[in-house]
Amino acid sequence: MNQPADTNDLPVRVRRAAWLARAAFLLVFAINVQCAASFVLWPDVYAPSFEVAGVPGAAAVQGLGIAFLMWNATYPAVIASPLRFRAVAVIVLVQQAIDEGIPAQTILTEGLLKGMDVVGEKFKNNEIFVPEVLVAARAMNMGVALLKPLLAAQGVKASGKVCIGTVQGDLHDIGKNLVKMMMEGKGLEVVDLGTDVSPENFVRTAKEQNCQVICCSALLTTTMDVMGEVVKEAEREGIRDKVKIMVGGAPVTDAFAKSIGADAYTPDAASAADVAAQFCA
Ligand code: B1M
Secondary structure, eight states, rough: OOOOOSSGSSSSHHHHHHHHHHHHHHHHHHHHHHHHHHHOOOOHHHHHHHHHOOOHHHHHHHHHHHHHHHHTHHHHHHSSTTTTHHHHHHHHHHHHHHHHTOOOOHIIIIHHHHHHHHHHHHHHSSOOOHHHHHHHHHHHHHHHHHHHHHHHOOOOOOOEEEEEBBTTTTTOOHHHHHHHHHHHHOOOEEEESSBBBBBHHHHHHHHHOSSEEEEEEOOTTTTTTTTHHHHHHHTTTTOOOOEEEEEESSOOOOHHHHTTTOSSSSSSSHHHHHHHHHOOO
């Protein structure tokens, strides 16, 4: 798969799609600003309609208009961002790679994940900031959504139930979502607890839903210790001998997993799915 160096290297249809998205975005922006300005300038005209929806009086309508205007002020910033509409480019390029017959796994590891490494490096060096990282994360998730059915179709069927989540205090979920996707591809039933999951929630879910494996993801060095608490909670609740506990995420290592008494550490989503399938077999 060719890696475009900058926007001008993108195929014509990708650039066209991005321009169309930009035009639609500008249209929505113009309509929003017009509505917001009307609420501020002529609140009395809109007050009766808003009263039906529970907004009392012209002053409240004016307040809503001001809030709406402020919110719309973020639109130009988005349009000016160097990463604008890259999600559209990601969707088109991933689809193009699929059409060219490149295996879904290769598109994921050589395309999307390598791209996210670049984002991580720039984030670390303060070249880009949280909003740009969120834009990149959204673009990545859109590309992953296209690959999901293909990756699932490649999976070998197994049966079993696992619960997965990002540990308490941690909101990173891209890696966790990939692990989930790979596990589903192996035919495992996955209960997704989302992010910021407490040890009690992991263990309660495993008990209530009869999960054979608890999967914990952590991306922050400050939150990885919560994984040890999950192991302790499983012991306290008397299910430690019935459930396997798997851990992973960028700062996690095999030595760390052993030190907290987890059953397995895997460095990536594919190997996590393999090990979970083995535990459930
Ligand atoms: Co954050 N962030 N972030 N971030 N972020 C990191 C992790 C960081 C390394 C960036 C950096 O400084 N270079 C750094 C952590 C430093 C540290 O603790 N050592 C960091 C920081 C500091 C922060 C904030 C504190 C920033 C701030 O606010 N000042 C903040 C924390 C918020 C919080 O969680 N409470 C924060 C916020 C964010 C965003 C919200 C902006 C966004 C998250 C969006 C989202 O997830 N929806 C974000 C992102 C995107 C990143 C980077 C750039 C990318 C992470 C990612 O998704 N990678 C990241 C830098 C980097 O990693 N290069 C960074 C791609 C993903 C596929 O990889 O999650 O590692 P990963 O998953 C892999 C494997 O680890 C494995 O499989 C996956 C692929 O095969 N895996 C498992 C994951 N879980 C597994 C579980 C398993 C097995 C394998 O078994 C159960």
